[in-house]
Amino acid sequence: MKVVGIVGSPRTGSNSEILVRRVLEGASSKGAEVELFKINELKINWCQGCFNCQETGKCKQTDDMGKIYSALETADAVVIGSPIYMGHVTAQTKTFLDRLFALVKISAGESKLKGKKLILVYSQGAGNDGEMIMKEIGKRLSNFGMQLLGIIGGNMLNQPEAVKERKELLESAFKLGSQIS
Numbered sequence: 001m002k003v004v005g006i007v008g009s010p011r012t013g014s015n016s017e018i019l020v021r022r023v024l025e026g027a028s029s030k031g032a033e034v035e036l037f038k039i040n041e042l043k044i045n046w047c048q049g050c051f052n053c054q055e056t057g058k059c060k061q062t063d064d065m066g067k068i069y070s071a072l073e074t075a076d077a078v079v080i081g082s083p084i085y086m087g088h089v090t091a092q093t094k095t096f097l098d099r100l101f102a103l104v105k106i107s108a109g110e111s112k113l114k115g116k117k118l119i120l121v122y123s124q125g126a127g128n129d130g131e132m133i134m135k136e137i138g139k140r141l142s143n144f145g146m147q148l149l150g151i152i153g154g155n156m157l158n159q160p161e162a163v164k165e166r167k168e169l170l171e172s173a174f175k176l177g178s179q180i181s
Protein backbone atom coordinates (compact mmCIF):
# COMPACT_ATOMS: atom_id res chain seq x y z
CA MET A 1 0.00 0.00 0.00
CA LYS A 2 1.23 3.48 -0.83
CA VAL A 3 0.12 6.64 1.01
CA VAL A 4 0.95 10.13 -0.24
CA GLY A 5 0.90 13.09 2.16
CA ILE A 6 0.44 16.68 1.01
CA VAL A 7 1.22 19.61 3.30
CA GLY A 8 -0.11 23.05 2.44
CA SER A 9 1.40 25.03 5.33
CA PRO A 10 4.29 27.36 4.55
CA ARG A 11 5.83 27.37 7.99
CA THR A 12 8.38 25.52 10.08
CA GLY A 13 6.83 23.72 13.04
CA SER A 14 3.53 23.48 11.17
CA ASN A 15 0.80 21.83 13.20
CA SER A 16 -0.99 20.52 10.12
CA GLU A 17 2.30 19.00 8.94
CA ILE A 18 2.80 17.32 12.33
CA LEU A 19 -0.70 15.84 12.09
CA VAL A 20 -0.17 14.69 8.49
CA ARG A 21 3.08 13.04 9.57
CA ARG A 22 1.25 11.26 12.42
CA VAL A 23 -1.31 9.90 9.97
CA LEU A 24 1.55 8.67 7.75
CA GLU A 25 3.27 7.09 10.77
CA GLY A 26 0.04 5.22 11.52
CA ALA A 27 -0.03 3.97 7.93
CA SER A 28 3.68 3.01 8.07
CA SER A 29 3.01 1.03 11.25
CA LYS A 30 0.83 -1.23 9.09
CA GLY A 31 3.52 -1.57 6.42
CA ALA A 32 2.50 1.22 4.04
CA GLU A 33 5.06 2.98 1.89
CA VAL A 34 4.69 6.72 2.49
CA GLU A 35 5.80 9.85 0.65
CA LEU A 36 5.35 13.47 1.76
CA PHE A 37 5.20 16.58 -0.42
CA LYS A 38 5.36 20.11 1.00
CA ILE A 39 3.75 22.39 -1.56
CA ASN A 40 5.52 25.50 -0.27
CA GLU A 41 8.92 23.95 -1.03
CA LEU A 42 7.99 23.03 -4.59
CA LYS A 43 7.52 25.05 -7.72
CA ILE A 44 3.87 24.54 -8.53
CA ASN A 45 2.13 27.01 -10.80
CA TRP A 46 -1.49 28.04 -10.60
CA CYS A 47 -3.90 26.29 -12.93
CA GLN A 48 -4.16 28.40 -16.08
CA GLY A 49 -7.67 27.24 -16.93
CA CYS A 50 -6.70 26.18 -20.48
CA PHE A 51 -8.72 22.91 -20.31
CA ASN A 52 -5.88 21.19 -22.19
CA CYS A 53 -6.02 18.42 -19.57
CA GLN A 54 -9.68 17.79 -20.39
CA GLU A 55 -8.75 17.05 -24.01
CA THR A 56 -5.41 15.30 -23.64
CA GLY A 57 -5.59 13.86 -20.11
CA LYS A 58 -2.44 15.76 -19.19
CA CYS A 59 -1.59 19.14 -17.74
CA LYS A 60 0.60 21.00 -20.20
CA GLN A 61 2.52 22.84 -17.49
CA THR A 62 5.93 21.42 -16.67
CA ASP A 63 6.64 22.04 -13.01
CA ASP A 64 6.94 20.11 -9.75
CA MET A 65 3.29 19.09 -9.91
CA GLY A 66 4.53 16.40 -12.33
CA LYS A 67 6.20 14.57 -9.43
CA ILE A 68 2.97 14.71 -7.45
CA TYR A 69 0.87 13.48 -10.40
CA SER A 70 3.21 10.47 -10.71
CA ALA A 71 3.03 9.73 -6.99
CA LEU A 72 -0.75 10.08 -6.93
CA GLU A 73 -1.25 7.75 -9.86
CA THR A 74 0.23 4.84 -7.88
CA ALA A 75 -1.10 5.91 -4.47
CA ASP A 76 -3.79 3.95 -2.65
CA ALA A 77 -4.46 6.79 -0.21
CA VAL A 78 -3.86 10.52 0.00
CA VAL A 79 -3.58 12.65 3.15
CA ILE A 80 -4.06 16.38 2.53
CA GLY A 81 -3.27 18.80 5.35
CA SER A 82 -3.72 22.54 5.47
CA PRO A 83 -3.97 25.41 7.89
CA ILE A 84 -7.14 27.49 7.63
CA TYR A 85 -6.34 30.92 6.18
CA MET A 86 -9.13 33.49 5.78
CA GLY A 87 -11.79 30.83 6.14
CA HIS A 88 -10.34 28.44 3.58
CA VAL A 89 -7.32 26.25 2.95
CA THR A 90 -4.04 28.03 2.17
CA ALA A 91 -3.25 29.26 -1.33
CA GLN A 92 -0.64 26.50 -1.55
CA THR A 93 -3.26 23.85 -0.84
CA LYS A 94 -5.82 25.43 -3.17
CA THR A 95 -3.29 25.54 -6.00
CA PHE A 96 -2.65 21.83 -5.48
CA LEU A 97 -6.40 21.12 -5.44
CA ASP A 98 -6.99 23.09 -8.65
CA ARG A 99 -4.23 21.18 -10.39
CA LEU A 100 -6.00 17.88 -9.55
CA PHE A 101 -8.38 18.86 -12.37
CA ALA A 102 -5.85 17.27 -14.74
CA LEU A 103 -6.55 13.87 -13.18
CA VAL A 104 -10.21 13.90 -14.09
CA LYS A 105 -12.07 14.02 -17.37
CA ILE A 106 -15.30 15.71 -16.47
CA SER A 107 -17.22 15.10 -19.72
CA ALA A 108 -16.48 11.37 -19.68
CA GLY A 109 -16.97 11.00 -15.93
CA GLU A 110 -13.45 9.55 -15.68
CA SER A 111 -11.12 10.05 -12.73
CA LYS A 112 -7.62 8.83 -11.99
CA LEU A 113 -8.44 9.51 -8.33
CA LYS A 114 -11.25 6.97 -8.32
CA GLY A 115 -11.05 4.43 -5.50
CA LYS A 116 -8.24 6.20 -3.67
CA LYS A 117 -8.75 6.71 0.07
CA LEU A 118 -8.65 10.24 1.42
CA ILE A 119 -7.86 11.73 4.82
CA LEU A 120 -8.16 15.48 5.38
CA VAL A 121 -6.20 17.34 8.04
CA TYR A 122 -6.51 20.94 9.23
CA SER A 123 -5.11 23.28 11.81
CA GLN A 124 -6.54 26.65 12.75
CA GLY A 125 -6.49 29.53 15.22
CA ALA A 126 -9.55 30.77 17.07
CA GLY A 127 -12.04 29.79 14.37
CA ASN A 128 -14.09 26.62 14.43
CA ASP A 129 -14.92 26.17 10.76
CA GLY A 130 -12.03 23.87 9.80
CA GLU A 131 -14.13 20.71 9.91
CA MET A 132 -16.82 22.28 7.70
CA ILE A 133 -14.26 23.61 5.21
CA MET A 134 -12.65 20.18 4.96
CA LYS A 135 -16.06 18.51 4.59
CA GLU A 136 -16.71 20.64 1.51
CA ILE A 137 -13.36 19.67 0.02
CA GLY A 138 -14.10 16.05 0.93
CA LYS A 139 -17.41 16.25 -0.96
CA ARG A 140 -15.68 17.61 -4.06
CA LEU A 141 -13.03 14.91 -4.01
CA SER A 142 -15.68 12.26 -3.34
CA ASN A 143 -17.34 13.43 -6.56
CA PHE A 144 -14.06 12.46 -8.22
CA GLY A 145 -14.37 8.95 -6.77
CA MET A 146 -12.20 9.32 -3.69
CA GLN A 147 -13.32 7.64 -0.47
CA LEU A 148 -13.15 9.98 2.52
CA LEU A 149 -11.97 8.01 5.56
CA GLY A 150 -11.88 10.89 8.00
CA ILE A 151 -11.15 14.48 8.87
CA ILE A 152 -8.80 15.36 11.69
CA GLY A 153 -7.74 18.71 13.07
CA GLY A 154 -8.15 21.29 15.77
CA ASN A 155 -8.19 24.95 16.63
CA MET A 156 -6.22 27.22 19.00
CA LEU A 157 -3.08 26.04 17.21
CA ASN A 158 -1.38 29.31 16.32
CA GLN A 159 1.90 28.48 18.02
CA PRO A 160 4.21 26.34 15.91
CA GLU A 161 4.29 22.76 17.25
CA ALA A 162 1.39 23.51 19.66
CA VAL A 163 -0.29 20.30 18.54
CA LYS A 164 2.50 18.30 20.23
CA GLU A 165 0.69 19.04 23.52
CA ARG A 166 -2.60 17.66 22.15
CA LYS A 167 -2.05 13.97 22.78
CA GLU A 168 -5.61 13.00 21.86
CA LEU A 169 -5.30 14.63 18.43
CA LEU A 170 -1.94 12.98 17.77
CA GLU A 171 -3.35 9.61 18.80
CA SER A 172 -6.44 10.04 16.62
CA ALA A 173 -4.22 10.98 13.67
CA PHE A 174 -2.04 7.88 14.17
CA LYS A 175 -5.11 5.67 14.54
CA LEU A 176 -6.73 7.03 11.38
CA GLY A 177 -3.51 6.36 9.46
CA SER A 178 -3.29 2.82 10.81
CA GLN A 179 -6.86 2.18 9.63
CA ILE A 180 -6.06 2.82 5.97
CA SER A 181 -6.25 -0.56 4.30
Ligand SMILES: Cc1cc2nc3c(=O)[nH]c(=O)nc-3n(C[C@H](O)[C@H](O)[C@H](O)COP(=O)(O)O)c2cc1C
Pocket residue numbers: 009010011013014015016017082083084085086087088123124125126127128155157158159160161
Ligand atom coordinates in the same frame (compact mmCIF):
# COMPACT_ATOMS: atom_id res chain seq x y z
C1 LIG B 1 -2.92 34.66 6.78
C2 LIG B 1 -3.54 33.86 7.89
C3 LIG B 1 -4.91 33.70 7.91
C4 LIG B 1 -5.51 32.96 8.92
N1 LIG B 1 -6.86 32.80 8.91
C5 LIG B 1 -7.45 32.06 9.88
C6 LIG B 1 -8.87 31.84 9.86
O1 LIG B 1 -9.58 32.28 8.98
N2 LIG B 1 -9.40 31.09 10.86
C7 LIG B 1 -8.64 30.55 11.86
O2 LIG B 1 -9.18 29.89 12.74
N3 LIG B 1 -7.28 30.71 11.87
C8 LIG B 1 -6.68 31.44 10.91
N4 LIG B 1 -5.31 31.59 10.90
C9 LIG B 1 -4.51 30.85 11.91
C10 LIG B 1 -3.94 29.54 11.34
O3 LIG B 1 -4.97 28.76 10.77
C11 LIG B 1 -3.30 28.74 12.45
O4 LIG B 1 -2.19 29.43 12.99
C12 LIG B 1 -2.88 27.34 12.01
O5 LIG B 1 -2.76 26.51 13.14
C13 LIG B 1 -1.59 27.33 11.22
O6 LIG B 1 -1.34 26.04 10.76
P1 LIG B 1 0.16 25.45 10.67
O7 LIG B 1 0.67 25.40 12.09
O8 LIG B 1 0.00 24.10 10.06
O9 LIG B 1 0.95 26.38 9.81
C14 LIG B 1 -4.70 32.35 9.93
C15 LIG B 1 -3.31 32.53 9.89
C16 LIG B 1 -2.74 33.27 8.90
C17 LIG B 1 -1.22 33.43 8.87
